[in-house]
Amino acid sequence: MSDSGHPTLTYFDIRGRAEGIRLLFTDQGIPFMDRRIRSADSWQAVKRSLPLRVLPHYSDPRLSITQSHAIMSYLGASTGMVPADPVGAAVYDEAYHAVAEVQEQLWQFAWQPEYQSHPEGFANGALTRYLIGLERLYLGNPGAFWIGERVSTVDYLAFVLLDELRAFFPATLAQFETLQAFHLQMAARPRISAYIGSRKQPVVFGMSLNGPKVDPAAVINPGDVFENPWREPIPL
Template sequence: MSTYKLTYFDMRGRAECSRLLFTYAGVGFEDVRLTGDQWGALKPSTPWGQVPILEVDGEVLAQSNTIARFLGRKFQLCGESDWEAAKCDEYVDATNDLFEQWAKFVFFEQDPVKKAALRETFVTTLAPKCLEVLEAIKQKNGGDFLVGKVLTWADINIADKLQILEDTVKADILRDYPGLAKFKAVVFAVPKLKEYIEKTAYSYKAMMPEAERHIDYSE
């Protein structure tokens, strides 16, 4: 039995998918949540100067999607064929592209006017384009999930992302995507995940600058 230690900050961010995968699989792990000072001390010893990192019996693995995919494989959550494993990868990668754009206005852009403009483009153009594709994928696949007939790590990854969009961009962002809204509800209703989510109950809203928490993009 391997021992696992997952190190990240005390937020959902790039580690939450892996925490949810451990939770779903019922596999114990050390959930290290760094303070800023601890991160400063740890950073030079990480492989690429980044977290999350996963230690498996002392060996280090870096890169958030790499870690989640590895756990997906360990816990039989990569679908039922090489093709389904690849579709998991595709959907995770494509939604990561959207989150690169998300990070620009949430974290990187400091100028408030440019920040608001990036956010506006995200809400009116980028997010709808991606969500439309995902909605069609969900409808076409039928059943409860995005890939094949069983829960995959891509479902958990993307349900978490949809939650982040609701929490940080627009509470009713899934209003026009009934398939995705139901999909997220089904994934988060899986008993072990439901219990974990209720217990942690932290929200991205807490990370947002006070002024932005109240921006209302609803019509």
């Protein structure tokens, strides 16, 4: 927990596995400390304190945990997003994990040589198949959200996934009009829109075989660098 008494989210200065959590806090108007580890020394110190040695880490007066999906699940339940009945909760989990699975596949692909040399194979093959499935799931819920009638962790996670496609696979995303419309609708939510426009959002989605995945829409100033615990600062 931070000195201010707000919950603390610790991660790197990338979107990655923390961005859905940042969006939830931001969109819900919940103050939190967005602690970003930028140097190898501070990462080694934090790492030693964590049983699983990975980030993101979340803490509040009651809880100290890692595992991004457990953090999302806790925050979703704490803010009344997750249905209380087991049937509703199972349907909710199905949607959440379907989105998380596609995100994982996208991130794994970024470590393949084809990410740079031949991304169309993935875009026109596996990615398109995943999006056909996700679109079917999304359309199964009447209304603007993935589950029920109000925004939830599923929407925040789906936005993070679709936003990375907006950046690096725009032609593929454009083939899915409803998913694209959902992406725009989330980006237009007032607090999310303000966050994106504020320069608080990390400009790097995550790491890949070829270095940081920098958002092509981000405003980069001369001399800006990506400070990270793994390598020398990388000029952006």
